[in-house]
Amino acid sequence: MFSNEIARLKTLGVQGLLFQALNLLTVISSGLMMWKGLCLFTNSESPIVVVLSGSMEPAFYRGDILFLTNPADVPYEIGDITVYKIPGADIPIVHRVIESHISNTTQLLLTKGDNNPGDDITLYNGIEWIERKHIIGKVRGFLPYVGYVTIAMNDFPQLKYALLGCVGLVMLIQQET
Amino acid sequence: MYSTLQRLNHISSLATTYVMILLGFISIASFLSLPSVDVGNVEVKDLIIQKGRLRRWGARQEELASLKFDIRTDLNPLLNSYNTKQLFVYLTASYEEQSTGNSHEVVLWDRIIERADLKDIRAVGNKVPKTKSGRKGRGNVRVEEVKNKYQWRNPSGTFKDIEYANMTLHYSLMPYVGVLSSGVAATANGPVTIPPLIKR
Numbered sequence: 021m022f023s024n025e026i027a028r029l030k031t032l033g034v035q036g037l038l039f040q041a042l043n044l045l046t047v048i049s050s051g052l053m054m055w056k057g058l059c060l061f062t063n064s065e066s067p068i069v070v071v072l073s074g075s076m077e078p079a080f081y082r083g084d085i086l087f088l089t090n091p092a093d094v095p096y097e098i099g100d101i102t103v104y105k106i107p108g109a110d111i112p113i114v115h116r117v118i119e120s121h122i123s124n125t126t127q128l129l130l131t132k133g134d135n136n137p138g139d140d141i142t143l144y145n146g147i148e149w150i151e152r153k154h155i156i157g158k159v160r161g162f163l164p165y166v167g168y169v170t171i172a173m174n175d176f177p178q179l180k181y182a183l184l185g186c187v188g189l190v191m192l193i194q195q196e197t
Numbered sequence: 198m199y200s201t202l203q204r205l206n207h208i209s210s211l212a213t214t215y216v217m218i219l220l221g222f223i224s225i226a227s228f229l230s231l232p233s234v235d236v237g238n239v240e241v242k243d244l245i246i247q248k249g250r251l252r253r254w255g256a257r258q259e260e261l262a263s264l265k266f267d268i269r270t271d272l273n274p275l276l277n278s279y280n281t282k283q284l285f286v287y288l289t290a291s292y293e294e295q296s297t298g299n300s301h302e303v304v305l306w307d308r309i310i311e312r313a314d315l316k317d318i319r320a321v322g323n324k325v326p327k328t329k330s331g332r333k334g335r336g337n338v339r340v341e342e343v344k345n346k347y348q349w350r351n352p353s354g355t356f357k358d359i360e361y362a363n364m365t366l367h368y369s370l371m372p373y374v375g376v377l378s379s380g381v382a383a384t385a386n387g388p389v390t391i392p393p394l395i396k397r
Binding site: 078099119141163 | 300372
């Protein structure tokens, strides 16, 4: 079954194999550079997020992709949909700001999911308000369904490894023509 | 030369690219062609301040404001725009504390209007004129004598320091794909004065 591929690997030799590995590394590192560049540009630690819960339905469903920005000197406004991460919780939450209290030093915010009956105070792990430092960004753009791929990969880790393995193998075997 | 797998790969990558470009065009075009809304009217009635507690375990007693209000505005142009999935309308109060200058903004009431909603958004009022077809009236926001949905409190626990508040109804538009936008849907005629605390 794989005799052809193995034969091709043999003809490549060590140098060819190393060259292919280098190609693979270039692809990975350029992807990483683009992501980090986007992080710098939007001033957000994660400018693209996938919705994981249904608390903002019917606006955002599980698997929708959101694009965030986090301009440094602009205060968050009421009605903005923010993505925040409470220290100690591992999943960022996408909810709308319903209260904003600005004093000359801080901005205190309270959020609520459009589809939830009450505000988010129970999600805050004992904090009464969230502040700028908890917020990853404000939602600016929306792309439906595409993020479901990552949800599927998280739910079935085997899928992730299988996909990564396949991509790696193809990159190694592939011959430039 | 070309295997079936290669052809399939080529076609699917081409299709993905073109769909992404198309979606990009759609989101840009719909954002640029977003219709404007006539700013409607919010009328505040029965604004009172009294002592109360938040609906929360272990809440201390503090001053809470409660009110009733009417809203009339027409959001049909926004709903008829082709890239509108949902409108989220919310009534906010914004006010400043006189001595500290701290500015506050709170949501008092909100409502989701989906594109699929065929009804008017109406709460208690029953003298609402009937529209000819159900689809036409879905963006008419007619709200009468509605109480605030969220409790209105001030972090300092008192409203003594506040002279007046500005009431505004905002909308936030969720597209099927593309850029989120928001704006003002209705305003009150001038700021609303905050009355003194009712003592019992």
